Amino acid sequence: MPEESYLTTPLRKENISKLRVRNIVFLNGTVYTARDMAHIRIMDFLRENKQLPVDFEGTAVFHAGPVMEKNGGEWRIKVIGPTTSMRMEPFSETILGKLGAKAIIGKGGMGKGTQQALEKYCGVYLLSPPGCSVVQAKAVEKVLRVHWIDLGVPEAIWVLEVKMFGPLIVAMDSNGNNIFDEVKERALNKVKSLLG
Amino acid sequence: MKDMKTIDNRFLLNTAIEVMKKSCTEIASDAKELLLQASKKERSPAAKRLLEMMVKNAELASTEGKPVCQSPGYPVAYITLGDRVSINANFQKVLGEAIVIATNDGYLRPSMVDPITRVNSGDNSGIGVPDIEIEHVPDADYVDLVVSFKGCGAELANVTKVLTPFQVGENGLGVKKLVLETVANAGGIPCPPVAIGVGIGGQIHYAAKLSRRAIGLRKWTDKNVDPDVAEMENELLRLVNQLGIGPAGIGGDTTALAVKVEKVHTHTAICPVAINFHCWPARRAGVRIHSDKTVEQLF
Numbered sequence: 001m002p003e004e005s006y007l008t009t010p011l012r013k014e015n016i017s018k019l020r021v022r023n024i025v026f027l028n029g030t031v032y033t034a035r036d037m038a039h040i041r042i043m044d045f046l047r048e049n050k051q052l053p054v055d056f057e058g059t060a061v062f063h064a065g066p067v068m069e070k071n072g073g074e075w076r077i078k079v080i081g082p083t084t085s086m087r088m089e090p091f092s093e094t095i096l097g098k099l100g101a102k103a104i105i106g107k108g109g110m111g112k113g114t115q116q117a118l119e120k121y122c123g124v125y126l127l128s129p130p131g132c133s134v135v136q137a138k139a140v141e142k143v144l145r146v147h148w149i150d151l152g153v154p155e156a157i158w159v160l161e162v163k164m165f166g167p168l169i170v171a172m173d174s175n176g177n178n179i180f181d182e183v184k185e186r187a188l189n190k191v192k193s194l195l196g
Numbered sequence: 197m198k199d200m201k202t203i204d205n206r207f208l209l210n211t212a213i214e215v216m217k218k219s220c221t222e223i224a225s226d227a228k229e230l231l232l233q234a235s236k237k238e239r240s241p242a243a244k245r246l247l248e249m250m251v252k253n254a255e256l257a258s259t260e261g262k263p264v265c266q267s268p269g270y271p272v273a274y275i276t277l278g279d280r281v282s283i284n285a286n287f288q289k290v291l292g293e294a295i296v297i298a299t300n301d302g303y304l305r306p307s308m309v310d311p312i313t314r315v316n317s318g319d320n321s322g323i324g325v326p327d328i329e330i331e332h333v334p335d336a337d338y339v340d341l342v343v344s345f346k347g348c349g350a351e352l353a354n355v356t357k358v359l360t361p362f363q364v365g366e367n368g369l370g371v372k373k374l375v376l377e378t379v380a381n382a383g384g385i386p387c388p389p390v391a392i393g394v395g396i397g398g399q400i401h402y403a404a405k406l407s408r409r410a411i412g413l414r415k416w417t418d419k420n421v422d423p424d425v426a427e428m429e430n431e432l433l434r435l436v437n438q439l440g441i442g443p444a445g446i447g448g449d450t451t452a453l454a455v456k457v458e459k460v461h462t463h464t465a466i467c468p469v470a471i472n473f474h475c476w477p478a479r480r481a482g483v484r485i486h487s488d489k490t491v492e493q494l495f
Contacts, residue, residue, distance in 0.1 A: 022242065064266070067263055080266050087352075107385075183440065186439075187439040
Protein backbone atom coordinates (compact mmCIF):
# COMPACT_ATOMS: atom_id res chain seq x y z
CA MET A 1 0.00 0.00 0.00
CA PRO A 2 1.16 3.57 -0.65
CA GLU A 3 2.84 5.35 2.24
CA GLU A 4 0.45 7.20 4.55
CA SER A 5 1.28 10.38 6.43
CA TYR A 6 -0.50 12.61 8.88
CA LEU A 7 -0.03 16.35 8.49
CA THR A 8 -1.03 19.14 10.84
CA THR A 9 -1.43 22.78 9.84
CA PRO A 10 0.36 25.18 9.62
CA LEU A 11 2.26 23.21 6.97
CA ARG A 12 6.02 23.62 6.67
CA LYS A 13 8.47 22.98 3.87
CA GLU A 14 9.89 19.92 5.62
CA ASN A 15 6.40 18.30 5.78
CA ILE A 16 5.83 18.80 2.08
CA SER A 17 9.20 18.18 0.43
CA LYS A 18 9.27 14.45 1.19
CA LEU A 19 5.75 13.74 -0.14
CA ARG A 20 5.64 11.89 -3.46
CA VAL A 21 2.82 11.17 -5.90
CA ARG A 22 0.56 8.27 -4.80
CA ASN A 23 1.33 8.84 -1.11
CA ILE A 24 -1.79 9.10 1.06
CA VAL A 25 -2.24 12.05 3.40
CA PHE A 26 -4.63 12.70 6.29
CA LEU A 27 -4.86 16.31 7.38
CA ASN A 28 -5.45 17.78 10.84
CA GLY A 29 -5.94 21.44 11.65
CA THR A 30 -7.48 24.18 9.56
CA VAL A 31 -8.44 24.26 5.89
CA TYR A 32 -9.72 27.24 3.90
CA THR A 33 -12.20 26.76 1.06
CA ALA A 34 -11.83 28.98 -2.01
CA ARG A 35 -13.33 28.71 -5.49
CA ASP A 36 -13.39 30.97 -8.55
CA MET A 37 -14.98 34.08 -7.02
CA ALA A 38 -12.84 34.07 -3.85
CA HIS A 39 -9.69 33.78 -5.99
CA ILE A 40 -10.84 36.62 -8.24
CA ARG A 41 -11.48 38.82 -5.18
CA ILE A 42 -8.11 37.90 -3.66
CA MET A 43 -6.46 39.16 -6.87
CA ASP A 44 -8.55 42.36 -6.72
CA PHE A 45 -7.57 42.97 -3.07
CA LEU A 46 -3.87 42.45 -3.81
CA ARG A 47 -4.02 44.80 -6.79
CA GLU A 48 -5.68 47.46 -4.63
CA ASN A 49 -3.34 46.83 -1.64
CA LYS A 50 -6.28 45.91 0.57
CA GLN A 51 -5.90 43.68 3.64
CA LEU A 52 -7.08 40.08 3.04
CA PRO A 53 -9.33 38.60 5.76
CA VAL A 54 -7.19 35.44 5.84
CA ASP A 55 -3.44 34.84 6.22
CA PHE A 56 -2.69 32.00 3.78
CA GLU A 57 0.87 31.30 5.02
CA GLY A 58 1.25 27.56 5.62
CA THR A 59 -2.40 26.84 4.90
CA ALA A 60 -4.25 24.20 2.89
CA VAL A 61 -6.58 25.76 0.33
CA PHE A 62 -9.53 23.51 -0.52
CA HIS A 63 -11.25 23.97 -3.89
CA ALA A 64 -14.71 23.26 -2.54
CA GLY A 65 -18.15 24.70 -1.91
CA PRO A 66 -20.02 23.04 0.98
CA VAL A 67 -23.70 22.57 1.67
CA MET A 68 -24.25 24.52 4.89
CA GLU A 69 -27.12 24.84 7.36
CA LYS A 70 -27.66 27.79 9.67
CA ASN A 71 -29.05 26.87 13.07
CA GLY A 72 -29.66 29.78 15.44
CA GLY A 73 -27.00 31.97 13.86
CA GLU A 74 -24.43 29.19 13.82
CA TRP A 75 -23.26 27.58 10.58
CA ARG A 76 -23.16 23.78 10.49
CA ILE A 77 -21.74 21.72 7.69
CA LYS A 78 -23.97 19.24 5.91
CA VAL A 79 -21.66 17.91 3.17
CA ILE A 80 -18.48 18.98 1.41
CA GLY A 81 -16.30 17.76 -1.45
CA PRO A 82 -13.90 19.00 -4.09
CA THR A 83 -14.63 21.06 -7.19
CA THR A 84 -12.68 21.09 -10.49
CA SER A 85 -9.29 22.63 -9.69
CA MET A 86 -8.33 23.51 -13.26
CA ARG A 87 -10.55 26.59 -13.10
CA MET A 88 -8.21 28.05 -10.45
CA GLU A 89 -5.09 27.50 -12.59
CA PRO A 90 -4.48 31.24 -13.24
CA PHE A 91 -4.09 31.93 -9.49
CA SER A 92 -1.57 29.27 -8.35
CA GLU A 93 1.54 31.45 -8.56
CA THR A 94 -0.14 34.00 -6.26
CA ILE A 95 -1.63 31.47 -3.82
CA LEU A 96 1.55 29.39 -3.44
CA GLY A 97 4.10 32.15 -3.99
CA LYS A 98 2.99 35.54 -2.77
CA LEU A 99 0.53 34.21 -0.16
CA GLY A 100 2.53 31.15 0.94
CA ALA A 101 -0.14 28.45 0.95
CA LYS A 102 1.50 25.00 1.10
CA ALA A 103 -1.22 22.65 -0.12
CA ILE A 104 -3.99 22.81 -2.67
CA ILE A 105 -6.78 20.26 -2.27
CA GLY A 106 -9.14 19.60 -5.16
CA LYS A 107 -10.01 17.27 -7.98
CA GLY A 108 -9.05 16.75 -11.61
CA GLY A 109 -5.52 18.12 -11.28
CA MET A 110 -3.95 21.39 -12.43
CA GLY A 111 -1.71 22.69 -15.19
CA LYS A 112 1.89 23.55 -15.89
CA GLY A 113 1.81 26.90 -14.03
CA THR A 114 0.75 25.16 -10.83
CA GLN A 115 3.34 22.40 -11.30
CA GLN A 116 6.08 25.04 -11.58
CA ALA A 117 4.80 26.90 -8.52
CA LEU A 118 4.67 23.66 -6.49
CA GLU A 119 8.34 23.03 -7.31
CA LYS A 120 9.44 26.64 -6.79
CA TYR A 121 7.70 27.19 -3.43
CA CYS A 122 7.62 23.56 -2.23
CA GLY A 123 3.91 22.86 -2.30
CA VAL A 124 1.69 19.87 -2.91
CA TYR A 125 -1.54 19.18 -4.79
CA LEU A 126 -3.79 16.72 -3.00
CA LEU A 127 -6.63 14.88 -4.69
CA SER A 128 -9.81 14.67 -2.68
CA PRO A 129 -12.12 11.80 -3.74
CA PRO A 130 -14.77 13.37 -5.99
CA GLY A 131 -18.41 13.02 -5.11
CA CYS A 132 -17.72 11.61 -1.63
CA SER A 133 -19.25 14.52 0.20
CA VAL A 134 -20.91 12.70 3.10
CA VAL A 135 -17.75 10.79 4.03
CA GLN A 136 -15.58 13.90 3.84
CA ALA A 137 -17.93 16.08 5.92
CA LYS A 138 -17.46 13.64 8.81
CA ALA A 139 -13.88 14.85 9.16
CA VAL A 140 -14.99 18.48 9.60
CA GLU A 141 -15.14 19.06 13.34
CA LYS A 142 -16.22 22.68 13.26
CA VAL A 143 -17.00 25.65 11.04
CA LEU A 144 -14.70 28.28 12.55
CA ARG A 145 -15.51 31.34 10.40
CA VAL A 146 -16.85 32.44 7.06
CA HIS A 147 -15.54 35.33 4.98
CA TRP A 148 -17.06 36.98 1.91
CA ILE A 149 -20.46 35.28 2.31
CA ASP A 150 -21.81 37.96 -0.07
CA LEU A 151 -20.26 35.83 -2.84
CA GLY A 152 -22.83 33.11 -2.03
CA VAL A 153 -22.50 29.91 0.01
CA PRO A 154 -20.35 27.94 -2.49
CA GLU A 155 -18.00 30.83 -3.30
CA ALA A 156 -17.36 32.16 0.23
CA ILE A 157 -14.16 31.36 2.15
CA TRP A 158 -15.10 28.82 4.83
CA VAL A 159 -12.58 28.25 7.60
CA LEU A 160 -12.93 24.64 8.75
CA GLU A 161 -11.38 22.69 11.59
CA VAL A 162 -10.67 19.16 10.35
CA LYS A 163 -9.56 15.94 12.01
CA MET A 164 -8.15 13.04 9.99
CA PHE A 165 -9.39 14.64 6.78
CA GLY A 166 -8.72 12.15 4.01
CA PRO A 167 -7.65 9.94 2.44
CA LEU A 168 -6.11 12.60 0.19
CA ILE A 169 -3.87 11.35 -2.61
CA VAL A 170 -0.68 13.24 -3.48
CA ALA A 171 -1.31 13.85 -7.19
CA MET A 172 1.29 16.59 -7.92
CA ASP A 173 4.41 16.84 -5.76
CA SER A 174 7.19 19.38 -5.18
CA ASN A 175 9.58 17.22 -7.18
CA GLY A 176 7.88 17.71 -10.56
CA ASN A 177 5.75 14.55 -10.61
CA ASN A 178 2.15 14.75 -11.81
CA ILE A 179 -0.14 11.69 -11.84
CA PHE A 180 -2.60 13.33 -14.24
CA ASP A 181 0.06 14.11 -16.85
CA GLU A 182 1.35 10.53 -16.71
CA VAL A 183 -2.15 9.08 -17.07
CA LYS A 184 -3.08 11.46 -19.90
CA GLU A 185 0.05 10.80 -21.92
CA ARG A 186 -0.51 7.04 -21.64
CA ALA A 187 -4.17 7.43 -22.61
CA LEU A 188 -3.43 9.54 -25.71
CA ASN A 189 -0.83 6.99 -26.88
CA LYS A 190 -3.37 4.23 -26.29
CA VAL A 191 -5.93 6.02 -28.50
CA LYS A 192 -3.38 6.01 -31.32
CA SER A 193 -2.62 2.31 -30.89
CA LEU A 194 -6.33 1.40 -30.75
CA LEU A 195 -7.68 3.48 -33.64
CA GLY A 196 -4.62 4.72 -35.50
CA MET B 197 -60.52 2.54 -18.05
CA LYS B 198 -58.93 4.54 -15.27
CA ASP B 199 -60.86 7.21 -13.42
CA MET B 200 -59.35 10.40 -14.91
CA LYS B 201 -58.35 13.10 -12.42
CA THR B 202 -56.80 16.49 -13.17
CA ILE B 203 -53.10 16.90 -12.42
CA ASP B 204 -52.92 20.40 -10.98
CA ASN B 205 -50.11 22.66 -9.75
CA ARG B 206 -50.36 21.52 -6.15
CA PHE B 207 -50.20 17.82 -6.99
CA LEU B 208 -47.33 18.37 -9.40
CA LEU B 209 -45.42 20.43 -6.82
CA ASN B 210 -45.65 17.80 -4.09
CA THR B 211 -44.69 15.04 -6.50
CA ALA B 212 -41.76 17.03 -7.91
CA ILE B 213 -40.36 17.84 -4.44
CA GLU B 214 -40.28 14.13 -3.56
CA VAL B 215 -38.63 13.25 -6.88
CA MET B 216 -35.97 15.93 -6.40
CA LYS B 217 -35.13 14.92 -2.82
CA LYS B 218 -34.79 11.29 -3.89
CA SER B 219 -32.63 12.32 -6.81
CA CYS B 220 -30.18 14.22 -4.57
CA THR B 221 -29.82 11.67 -1.80
CA GLU B 222 -29.84 8.42 -3.76
CA ILE B 223 -27.93 7.73 -6.91
CA ALA B 224 -29.94 5.78 -9.47
CA SER B 225 -29.88 2.04 -8.69
CA ASP B 226 -28.55 1.12 -12.16
CA ALA B 227 -25.51 3.40 -11.69
CA LYS B 228 -24.99 2.13 -8.14
CA GLU B 229 -24.95 -1.47 -9.39
CA LEU B 230 -22.40 -0.63 -12.12
CA LEU B 231 -20.22 1.18 -9.58
CA LEU B 232 -20.33 -1.79 -7.22
CA GLN B 233 -19.40 -4.22 -10.02
CA ALA B 234 -16.51 -1.96 -11.05
CA SER B 235 -15.20 -1.76 -7.47
CA LYS B 236 -15.05 -5.56 -7.37
CA LYS B 237 -13.32 -5.93 -10.75
CA GLU B 238 -10.80 -3.06 -10.48
CA ARG B 239 -7.18 -4.33 -10.43
CA SER B 240 -5.35 -1.19 -9.25
CA PRO B 241 -5.36 -1.08 -5.40
CA ALA B 242 -5.49 2.75 -5.25
CA ALA B 243 -8.32 2.88 -7.78
CA LYS B 244 -10.16 0.13 -5.92
CA ARG B 245 -9.89 2.07 -2.66
CA LEU B 246 -11.45 5.14 -4.33
CA LEU B 247 -14.26 3.12 -5.87
CA GLU B 248 -15.05 1.50 -2.52
CA MET B 249 -15.15 4.95 -0.94
CA MET B 250 -17.63 6.09 -3.62
CA VAL B 251 -19.85 3.06 -2.96
CA LYS B 252 -19.71 3.74 0.78
CA ASN B 253 -20.50 7.44 0.28
CA ALA B 254 -23.55 6.63 -1.86
CA GLU B 255 -24.81 4.26 0.86
CA LEU B 256 -24.24 6.82 3.64
CA ALA B 257 -25.98 9.59 1.67
CA SER B 258 -29.00 7.36 1.23
CA THR B 259 -29.22 6.20 4.86
CA GLU B 260 -28.53 9.68 6.33
CA GLY B 261 -30.72 11.52 3.79
CA LYS B 262 -27.90 13.84 2.74
CA PRO B 263 -26.78 15.01 -0.73
CA VAL B 264 -24.49 12.43 -2.39
CA CYS B 265 -22.33 15.26 -3.71
CA GLN B 266 -22.07 18.82 -2.40
CA SER B 267 -22.67 20.22 -5.88
CA PRO B 268 -26.24 19.91 -7.08
CA GLY B 269 -25.14 20.28 -10.68
CA TYR B 270 -27.63 21.70 -13.12
CA PRO B 271 -31.23 20.46 -13.26
CA VAL B 272 -33.03 19.16 -16.34
CA ALA B 273 -36.57 17.81 -16.18
CA TYR B 274 -37.63 15.31 -18.83
CA ILE B 275 -41.38 15.15 -19.24
CA THR B 276 -43.13 12.55 -21.34
CA LEU B 277 -46.64 13.74 -21.97
CA GLY B 278 -49.40 11.31 -22.85
CA ASP B 279 -52.46 12.75 -24.56
CA ARG B 280 -55.03 10.85 -22.51
CA VAL B 281 -54.41 12.74 -19.27
CA SER B 282 -55.99 15.85 -17.81
CA ILE B 283 -53.45 18.51 -16.89
CA ASN B 284 -53.95 21.98 -15.51
CA ALA B 285 -50.44 22.79 -14.35
CA ASN B 286 -47.61 25.16 -15.23
CA PHE B 287 -44.56 22.87 -15.45
CA GLN B 288 -41.88 25.57 -15.66
CA LYS B 289 -43.23 27.52 -12.71
CA VAL B 290 -43.98 24.51 -10.48
CA LEU B 291 -40.69 22.68 -11.09
CA GLY B 292 -38.82 25.94 -10.40
CA GLU B 293 -40.69 26.24 -7.09
CA ALA B 294 -39.90 22.62 -6.20
CA ILE B 295 -36.19 23.33 -6.67
CA VAL B 296 -36.37 26.36 -4.36
CA ILE B 297 -38.16 24.31 -1.69
CA ALA B 298 -35.63 21.44 -1.95
CA THR B 299 -32.87 24.07 -1.63
CA ASN B 300 -34.41 25.68 1.45
CA ASP B 301 -34.76 22.20 2.99
CA GLY B 302 -30.98 21.67 2.64
CA TYR B 303 -30.98 19.12 -0.20
CA LEU B 304 -29.46 21.41 -2.84
CA ARG B 305 -26.66 23.92 -2.40
CA PRO B 306 -27.68 27.33 -3.81
CA SER B 307 -25.63 27.28 -7.01
CA MET B 308 -27.57 29.03 -9.79
CA VAL B 309 -26.00 32.32 -10.90
CA ASP B 310 -26.35 34.88 -13.67
CA PRO B 311 -23.88 33.66 -16.34
CA ILE B 312 -22.30 37.08 -16.80
CA THR B 313 -22.52 38.92 -13.45
CA ARG B 314 -22.06 35.61 -11.51
CA VAL B 315 -24.56 36.85 -8.87
CA ASN B 316 -26.09 33.90 -7.00
CA SER B 317 -29.87 33.97 -6.62
CA GLY B 318 -29.44 32.34 -3.18
CA ASP B 319 -32.13 29.68 -3.60
CA ASN B 320 -31.49 28.09 -7.02
CA SER B 321 -34.22 30.13 -8.66
CA GLY B 322 -33.24 31.65 -11.98
CA ILE B 323 -34.18 32.31 -15.57
CA GLY B 324 -34.67 29.00 -17.38
CA VAL B 325 -34.15 26.88 -14.25
CA PRO B 326 -34.82 24.04 -14.62
CA ASP B 327 -34.36 23.26 -18.27
CA ILE B 328 -37.43 21.31 -19.35
CA GLU B 329 -37.76 18.93 -22.28
CA ILE B 330 -41.27 17.82 -23.15
CA GLU B 331 -41.91 14.86 -25.40
CA HIS B 332 -45.38 14.08 -26.60
CA VAL B 333 -46.50 10.45 -26.70
CA PRO B 334 -49.74 9.66 -28.50
CA ASP B 335 -52.25 7.20 -27.04
CA ALA B 336 -50.71 7.21 -23.56
CA ASP B 337 -52.60 7.78 -20.30
CA TYR B 338 -49.68 8.90 -18.16
CA VAL B 339 -47.10 11.64 -17.61
CA ASP B 340 -43.49 10.73 -16.83
CA LEU B 341 -41.44 13.19 -14.81
CA VAL B 342 -37.71 12.47 -14.66
CA VAL B 343 -35.35 14.90 -12.93
CA SER B 344 -31.63 14.79 -13.60
CA PHE B 345 -29.10 16.89 -11.67
CA LYS B 346 -25.85 16.54 -13.62
CA GLY B 347 -22.58 17.79 -12.12
CA CYS B 348 -20.69 20.62 -13.78
CA GLY B 349 -17.09 19.45 -13.45
CA ALA B 350 -18.28 16.83 -15.93
CA GLU B 351 -19.72 19.62 -18.04
CA LEU B 352 -16.30 21.33 -18.28
CA ALA B 353 -14.94 18.39 -20.29
CA ASN B 354 -17.75 18.29 -22.89
CA VAL B 355 -16.94 18.70 -26.58
CA THR B 356 -19.07 19.52 -29.62
CA LYS B 357 -17.80 19.29 -33.17
CA VAL B 358 -19.32 19.37 -36.62
CA LEU B 359 -17.50 16.76 -38.72
CA THR B 360 -17.40 16.71 -42.52
CA PRO B 361 -18.44 13.51 -44.33
CA PHE B 362 -14.75 12.78 -44.95
CA GLN B 363 -13.95 13.18 -41.22
CA VAL B 364 -16.69 10.69 -40.27
CA GLY B 365 -14.62 7.97 -41.96
CA GLU B 366 -15.42 4.35 -42.49
CA ASN B 367 -17.91 2.87 -40.03
CA GLY B 368 -17.83 6.08 -37.93
CA LEU B 369 -14.12 5.79 -37.14
CA GLY B 370 -13.77 9.58 -36.95
CA VAL B 371 -16.59 9.80 -34.39
CA LYS B 372 -15.08 7.01 -32.29
CA LYS B 373 -11.67 8.67 -32.36
CA LEU B 374 -13.17 11.98 -31.26
CA VAL B 375 -14.84 10.24 -28.30
CA LEU B 376 -11.63 8.52 -27.22
CA GLU B 377 -9.48 11.64 -27.57
CA THR B 378 -12.03 13.65 -25.61
CA VAL B 379 -11.98 11.09 -22.79
CA ALA B 380 -8.15 11.02 -22.75
CA ASN B 381 -7.91 14.81 -22.64
CA ALA B 382 -10.60 15.09 -19.97
CA GLY B 383 -8.58 12.95 -17.54
CA GLY B 384 -9.92 13.31 -14.01
CA ILE B 385 -11.90 16.50 -14.60
CA PRO B 386 -15.34 14.95 -15.22
CA CYS B 387 -15.11 12.82 -12.01
CA PRO B 388 -14.61 9.35 -13.46
CA PRO B 389 -15.93 6.73 -13.50
CA VAL B 390 -18.17 8.58 -15.91
CA ALA B 391 -21.11 7.85 -18.16
CA ILE B 392 -20.61 9.27 -21.63
CA GLY B 393 -23.49 10.49 -23.76
CA VAL B 394 -22.82 10.82 -27.48
CA GLY B 395 -25.33 12.71 -29.61
CA ILE B 396 -24.89 12.28 -33.36
CA GLY B 397 -26.75 14.03 -36.16
CA GLY B 398 -29.28 16.82 -36.57
CA GLN B 399 -27.61 20.19 -36.18
CA ILE B 400 -25.27 20.91 -33.27
CA HIS B 401 -28.03 21.98 -30.83
CA TYR B 402 -29.87 18.72 -31.53
CA ALA B 403 -26.76 16.57 -31.05
CA ALA B 404 -26.05 18.39 -27.77
CA LYS B 405 -29.60 17.85 -26.52
CA LEU B 406 -29.43 14.14 -27.39
CA SER B 407 -26.05 13.73 -25.68
CA ARG B 408 -27.48 15.07 -22.39
CA ARG B 409 -30.63 13.02 -22.74
CA ALA B 410 -28.66 9.81 -23.40
CA ILE B 411 -27.11 9.85 -19.91
CA GLY B 412 -29.68 11.95 -18.03
CA LEU B 413 -32.79 10.02 -18.95
CA ARG B 414 -31.76 6.50 -19.97
CA LYS B 415 -30.81 3.80 -17.50
CA TRP B 416 -27.06 3.25 -17.69
CA THR B 417 -27.70 -0.51 -17.84
CA ASP B 418 -30.23 -0.44 -20.69
CA LYS B 419 -29.66 -1.69 -24.22
CA ASN B 420 -30.17 0.52 -27.24
CA VAL B 421 -33.18 -0.52 -29.32
CA ASP B 422 -31.16 0.00 -32.51
CA PRO B 423 -28.76 -3.02 -32.76
CA ASP B 424 -26.14 -1.05 -34.74
CA VAL B 425 -26.11 1.74 -32.17
CA ALA B 426 -26.06 -0.82 -29.36
CA GLU B 427 -22.95 -2.34 -30.91
CA MET B 428 -21.32 1.09 -31.15
CA GLU B 429 -22.09 1.72 -27.46
CA ASN B 430 -20.48 -1.59 -26.45
CA GLU B 431 -17.43 -0.99 -28.62
CA LEU B 432 -16.90 2.54 -27.27
CA LEU B 433 -17.28 1.38 -23.65
CA ARG B 434 -14.72 -1.36 -24.21
CA LEU B 435 -12.27 1.04 -25.90
CA VAL B 436 -12.70 3.83 -23.32
CA ASN B 437 -11.95 1.41 -20.50
CA GLN B 438 -8.65 0.50 -22.14
CA LEU B 439 -7.40 4.09 -21.80
CA GLY B 440 -6.47 3.66 -18.14
CA ILE B 441 -7.78 7.02 -16.86
CA GLY B 442 -9.29 5.33 -13.79
CA PRO B 443 -11.42 6.73 -10.97
CA ALA B 444 -10.74 10.44 -10.29
CA GLY B 445 -8.12 10.26 -13.07
CA ILE B 446 -5.44 8.51 -10.99
CA GLY B 447 -5.15 5.53 -13.35
CA GLY B 448 -6.99 2.20 -13.36
CA ASP B 449 -9.34 -0.06 -15.28
CA THR B 450 -12.51 1.84 -14.47
CA THR B 451 -12.90 4.98 -16.61
CA ALA B 452 -16.52 4.71 -17.75
CA LEU B 453 -19.54 2.87 -16.38
CA ALA B 454 -21.57 3.39 -19.54
CA VAL B 455 -21.49 4.89 -23.03
CA LYS B 456 -24.87 5.83 -24.48
CA VAL B 457 -25.31 6.93 -28.07
CA GLU B 458 -28.32 8.68 -29.61
CA LYS B 459 -28.40 9.05 -33.37
CA VAL B 460 -30.74 11.01 -35.65
CA HIS B 461 -30.51 11.84 -39.34
CA THR B 462 -28.61 14.94 -40.41
CA HIS B 463 -27.94 17.03 -43.54
CA THR B 464 -25.80 15.50 -46.30
CA ALA B 465 -23.04 18.07 -45.72
CA ILE B 466 -22.39 17.49 -42.02
CA CYS B 467 -22.13 15.15 -39.02
CA PRO B 468 -22.61 17.06 -35.73
CA VAL B 469 -21.26 15.21 -32.68
CA ALA B 470 -21.72 16.13 -29.02
CA ILE B 471 -19.86 14.33 -26.26
CA ASN B 472 -21.35 14.78 -22.83
CA PHE B 473 -19.88 13.50 -19.55
CA HIS B 474 -21.84 12.49 -16.48
CA CYS B 475 -19.90 12.09 -13.23
CA TRP B 476 -20.50 8.84 -11.32
CA PRO B 477 -23.15 10.27 -8.95
CA ALA B 478 -26.18 9.67 -11.19
CA ARG B 479 -28.71 11.92 -9.55
CA ARG B 480 -31.69 10.85 -11.58
CA ALA B 481 -35.11 10.05 -10.22
CA GLY B 482 -38.44 9.76 -11.93
CA VAL B 483 -42.08 8.85 -11.56
CA ARG B 484 -44.96 7.94 -13.82
CA ILE B 485 -48.14 9.81 -12.94
CA HIS B 486 -51.11 7.85 -14.24
CA SER B 487 -54.28 9.56 -15.44
CA ASP B 488 -55.99 8.59 -12.14
CA LYS B 489 -53.15 10.40 -10.28
CA THR B 490 -51.58 7.23 -8.91
CA VAL B 491 -47.80 7.58 -8.84
CA GLU B 492 -45.40 4.84 -9.87
CA GLN B 493 -41.63 5.00 -9.22
CA LEU B 494 -39.52 4.70 -12.40
CA PHE B 495 -36.01 5.06 -10.96
